[in-house]
Amino acid sequence: xxxxxxxxxxxxxxxxxxxxxxxxxxxxxxxxxxxxxxxxxxxxxxxxxxxxxxxxxxxxxxxxxxxxxxxxxxxxxxxxxxxxxxxxxxxxxxxxxxxxxxxxxxxxxxxxxxxxxxxxxxxxxxxxxxxxxxxxxxxxxxxxxxxxxxxxxxxxxxxxxxxxxxxxxxxxxxxxxxxxxxxxxxxxxxxxxxxxxxxxxxxxxxxxxxxxxxxxxxxxxxxxxxxxxxxxxxxxxxxxxxxxxxxxxxxxxxxxxxxxxxxxxxxxxxxxxxxxxxxxxxxxxxxxxxxxxxxxxxxxxxxxxxxxxxxxxxxxxxxxxxxxxxxxxxxxxxxxxxxxxxxxxxxxxxxxxxxxxxxxxxxxxxxxxxxxxxxxxxxxxxxxxxxxxxxxxxxxxxxxxxxxxxxxxxxxxxxxxxxxxxxxxxxxxxxxxxxxxxxxxxxx
Numbered sequence: 001x002x003x004x005x006x007x008x009x010x011x012x013x014x015x016x017x018x019x020x021x022x023x024x025x026x027x028x029x030x031x032x033x034x035x036x037x038x039x040x041x042x043x044x045x046x047x048x049x050x051x052x053x054x055x056x057x058x059x060x061x062x063x064x065x066x067x068x069x070x071x072x073x074x075x076x077x078x079x080x081x082x083x084x085x086x087x088x089x090x091x092x093x094x095x096x097x098x099x100x101x102x103x104x105x106x107x108x109x110x111x112x113x114x115x116x117x118x119x120x121x122x123x124x125x126x127x128x129x130x131x132x133x134x135x136x137x138x139x140x141x142x143x144x145x146x147x148x149x150x151x152x153x154x155x156x157x158x159x160x161x162x163x164x165x166x167x168x169x170x171x172x173x174x175x176x177x178x179x180x181x182x183x184x185x186x187x188x189x190x191x192x193x194x195x196x197x198x199x200x201x202x203x204x205x206x207x208x209x210x211x212x213x214x215x216x217x218x219x220x221x222x223x224x225x226x227x228x229x230x231x232x233x234x235x236x237x238x239x240x241x242x243x244x245x246x247x248x249x250x251x252x253x254x255x256x257x258x259x260x261x262x263x264x265x266x267x268x269x270x271x272x273x274x275x276x277x278x279x280x281x282x283x284x285x286x287x288x289x290x291x292x293x294x295x296x297x298x299x300x301x302x303x304x305x306x307x308x309x310x311x312x313x314x315x316x317x318x319x320x321x322x323x324x325x326x327x328x329x330x331x332x333x334x335x336x337x338x339x340x341x342x343x344x345x346x347x348x349x350x351x352x353x354x355x356x357x358x359x360x361x362x363x364x365x366x367x368x369x370x371x372x373x374x375x376x377x378x379x380x381x382x383x384x385x386x387x388x389x390x391x392x393x394x395x396x397x398x399x400x401x402x403x404x405x406x407x408x409x410x411x412x413x414x415x416x417x418x419x420x421x422x423x424x425x426x427x428x429x430x431x432x433x434x435x436x437x438x439x440x441x442x443x444x
Contacts, residue, residue, distance in 0.1 A: 002032065003030050003031045003032070003041045003042070004031065004032055004033070004034035004039060004040045004041050004042070005023070005026055005031040005032070005033060005034060005040055005041070005042040005043075005044065006033070006034040006036075006037050006039070006040035006042070006043050006044070006075075007019045007022060007023065007044040007045075007046055008037065008043075008044070008045050008046065008061070009046045010045070010046060010047050010048045010054075010057075010081070011046075011047070011048020011049075011050060011081070011082075012048060012050070012199075012237075013150045013197065013199045013236065014104075014150075014152060014155070014199055014200070014201065015046050015047075015048055015081055016150060017150040017151070017152050017199060018046060018080075018081070018104060018107060018152075019044075019046045020142070020143075020144045021107065021137050021140070021142065022044065022046075022080075022107055022110055023143075024137075024140050024141065024142060024143055025107070025108075025110055025111055025136075025137070025140055026042075026110060026111060026114065028111060028140070029111045029114060029115055031114070037068065038068045038069065038072070040075045041073070041075050041076065042075055042076040042078065042114060043065055043075040043076070043077055043078065044078040044079075044080050045058060045061055045062070045078070045079050045080065045081075046080045046081045047079060047080065047081035047082060047083035047084060048081060048082055048083070049081075049082035049083050049085075049086055049165050049169055049340065050082075050165075053338075054082075054083050055083055055086075055087055058079060058083050058091070059094070059095055062077065062079075062095055062097055062098060065077065065097075066097055074097075076099050076100065076114065076117055077097055077098050077099045077100070078098075078099065078100040078101075078102060079091055079098055079100070079101045079102075080101075080102045080103075080104070080107070081103075081104055082103075082104060082165070082166075082169035082170065084101040084102055084103055084104075084126065085103035085104060085105075085126050085168075085169040085170075086165060086168065086169050086341070086342070087101070088101050088103070088124050088126045089101075089124055092122045092124060098122075099117065099119070099122060099123065100113055100117070100122070100123040100124075100125075101123070101124050101125070101126065102123075102124075102125045102126070103125065103126035103127070103128075103169070104155075104169065104170060105127065105128045105129050105130045105133055105155075105170070105171055106125040106126060106127055106129055106133065107133055107137075108129065108132055108133040108135075108136035108137065109125050109129075113125065128171040128172075130155060130156065130171055130174045131174065134174075134176050134180070138180050138183075138184075141187055142184050142187045142188060142191075143191065144188060144191060144193075145191040145192050145193075146192075146193065146388070146389075147192060147193065147194050147195065147386065147387070147388045147389065147416065147417050148193070148194070148195040148196075148197070148232075148386065148388050148400070149188050149193045149195070149196060149197070150196075150197050150199050151181065151184060151185055151188065151196050151197070151198055151199065152176070152198075152199050152200060153175065153176055153181050153198045153199070153200055153203065153206050153217070153220060154173065154174065154175045154176065154200030154201070154202065154203055154205060154206045155170055155171070155173075155174050155200060155201060156170045156171045156172045156173045156174050156201055156202075157170065157172075157173055157201045157202045157205075158172055158173045158202075158205075159202065159239060159241070159277075159278075159279060160277060160344075161266075161276055161277050161278055162275070162276055162277045162343060162344035162345040163276060163306060163309065163337065163339075163340065163343055163345045164340070164343060165340040165341075165342060165343055166201050168342050168343075170201055173201075173202060173205055175205075175206045175207050175208045176208070177208060177210065178208050178210060178215040178219065178220065178223075179210075181220060182220075182223055182224075185224060185227070185230075186227075189227055189229050189230055192417060193230070194229070194230065194231040194232065194386060194417055194419075195230070195231060195232040195233070195234070195386055196224060196230060196232075196233055196234075197233075197234040197235060197236060198217065198220060198221075198233070198234070198235040198236075199235070199236060199237075200237070201237065202237070202238075202239050202242065203217065203235050203236060203237060203238055204217050204235065204238040204239065204242040204243060204244070204247055205239065205242045206220065216244070216246060216247070217235060217247055218244070218246040218247045218249070218250050221233055221235070221247075221250050221254055221257055222250065222253075222254060224256070225254050225255065225256045225257070230256060231256065231386060231419055232256055232258055232386060232402070233254070233256045233257050233258065234257075234258050234260070234404075236262045237262055237264065238261070238262065238263050238264075239264075239280075240263060240264075240265065240278075240280040240284060240285050240288060241279050241280050243263065243288045245291075248288070248291050248292055248295065249295075251292060251295045251296050251299060252295045252296065258402045258403075258404075259296055259298050259299040259300065259402060259403070260299070260300050260301075260302070260330075260402060260403045260404055261292065261299060261300075261301050261302070262301075262302045262303070263285075263288070263301055263302075263303060264303050264304035265278075265280075265282070265285050265303050265304070265305070265323070266278060266303075266304060266305060266306050266309075267305065267306065267309065267312070267316070267319075267320055268282055268316075268319040268320035268321070268322060268323030268324070269282070269312070269315075269316035269317075269319040269320060270282055270283075270319075271311070271316055272309050272311065272312055272316050275309065275310070275311050276306070276309060276345075277344070282319070282323060286326075289301065289327060300329075300330045300374070300403055301327055301329050301330070302329050302330060302331040302332050302333075303327075303329050303332045303333075304332065304333045304334070305320060305324075305332060305333070305334040305335075305363060305367075306334075306335060306336075306337050307320075307334060307335065307336050307337065307356060307359050307360045307363055308336050308337050308350075308351040308355065308356035308359055308360075309337045309345070310337065310345060310348035310349055310350060310351065311348075312351060317359050320363065321362070321363065321366065324363070324366055324367060324370075325366065328370045328373075329367060329370060330370060330371055330374040330403060331371055331374075331403075331404070332367050332371075334360060334363050334364055334367060335360070336353075336356045336357070336359075336360050337350070337351075337356075368429055371429055371430075372427075372428075372429045374403070374405075375405065375427040375428070375429065375431075375432060376427060378401070378405070378424040378427065378432055379424050379425070379426070379427060380423070380424065380425075381423070381424055382421045382422065382423050382437050383401050383407075383421070383422060383424060383434075384401065384402065384419050384420075384421065385399040385400065385401055385407050385409075385419065385420055385421075385422045385434075386399050386400060386418075386419050387399040387411070387415045387416050387417065387418055387419075387420060388400065388416070389416060390413050390416065391408065395410055396408055396409060396410050396411070397409055397410070397411040397413075397415060397416070399420075399422075401432070405431075405432050406430060406431045406432065407422060407424075407431070407432045407433070407434060408431060408432070408433050408434075409422050409433065409434045409435055409436055410435070410436070411436050415436070420436060420437075421436070421437040422434040422435065422436055422437065423435050423436075423437050
């Protein structure tokens with residue numbers, strides 16, 4: 001009987017990358033990817049612990065799956081990712097429908113777990129075996145064939161921000177071998193990738209030593225630039241403490257590195273940054289901003305903001321507002337602080353919910369205004385778009401510009417994988433809409 005597997009992925013780009021690699025792994029034991037979420041013999045929830053109430057959302061999703069399979073054979077129910085790492089045995093005890101919990105540093109064990117699975121025995125794998133995991137997946141070809149794709153170069157974090165659960169769910173910082181990364185990039189390019197985004201929880205902390213040579217993320221960016229078939233290079237997510245001069249210099253020398261930087265600051269108040277244990281100041285952040293703008297005035301920024309972190313006063317909040325007005329981030333994420341079990345901030349006194357909601361509304365109104373202002377600046381202009389795919393059920397194509405803006409326009413599938421000129425006719429806060437300009441496309 002044919003074995004099918006379905007993975008529902010939540011959260012970050014790292015989880016998307018991990019899910020694709022799990023698919024690559026289970027092919028070796030006869031599993032194929034299920035097209036429908038109610039047609040699987042194994043169902044995996046690849047979870048994220050960053051957002052609020054992540055654990056409860058998992059249980060809600062499991063309940064939904066129970067209903068889907070009420071009249072069908074129960075699939076092997078696997079909860080993977082950061083919620084699995086954080087909750088492990090508790091999940092197995094609370095929800096009998098779950099058969100396996102597996103943390104993100106144990107995915108190299110997934111084949112053995114599925115091969116030896118019996119309904120009578122629950123399984124938990126949450127050890128930090130990062131090196132073994134990557135050594136295992138380095139031997140398996142990456143079959144992802146998307147035009148724009150992710151490539152993990154680093155996992156884990158040693159910063160221990162007081163609000164963040166990543167050091168406890170992903171473990172300490174680990175950088176993959178330089179040549180292994182380049183080899184995987186070659187595979188992705190052969191598969192059709194025209195844009196590669198290097199990813200890691202703390203991606204610009206990448207550091208690998210081999211034969212007395214130290215490799216940094218700048219070395220990876222410059223090596224990737226040499227691939228003629230590759231059109232664009234990005235990386236995310238960065239920490240201001242690791243925004244080194246050699247990385248900044250890449251924006252003046254690397255022609256394929258996109259001029260868009262996601263650099264989370266979290267707060268515009270030095271007092272709050274210290275309480276968060278962020279290890280950088282507003283002044284240091286602005287120095288990075290000024291250096292990059294001096295190199296290329298077209299560089300734009302996005303960021304993350306935690307609103308109403310415990311101890312945040314009106315003055316601290318206003319400092320964040322002023323920083324946003326100074327930099328004019330073109331696309332950012334903002335959330336009210338929510339405690340994560342196990343972190344230092346978990347038991348701190350929360351700010352009144354009504355005050356928090358008012359602050360978030362004000363921040364988002366400002367952030368969204370800059371986002372819309374940026375989108376409007378493209379109107380009636382031709383811009384380069386890397387075409388990624390055809391939209392389902394429509395005669396329209398989807399692509400992105402150099403600032404990662406989504407662009408939708410009518411066109412032929414023959415343009416997929418090409419960089420084409422699109423004249424922007426209209427926009428909303430999140431999307432640009434345009435029309436292809438004739439005879440000005442090029443193969444990516």
